[in-house]
Amino acid sequence: MKIKSVAVLGAGAVGSYVIWGLSEKSDIRLGVIAEGERAERLKKNGCAINGKTY
Known part of the structure; x- marks a missing residue:
């Protein structure tokens, strides 16, 4: 199974790194939940x- 979504x-320090x-x-x-x-x-x-900018 492949992850698609x-x-x-959160988009703090850790969340921003994951987003990047x-x-x-x-x-x-x-998607980002905040x-x-x-x-x-x-x-x-x-x-x-x-x-x-993302």
Whole structure:
């Protein structure tokens, strides 16, 4: 069985690292679960890691 969809719970230090790593995989649908102010900030600005926005 091949993993096709991944949801990352949170986009803090660890979650952002996971997002960065999985974003390079073209065959995986990636989602991020966040709430509150962080969720609003991610919707508006995305997640910037090393100068690249995801």
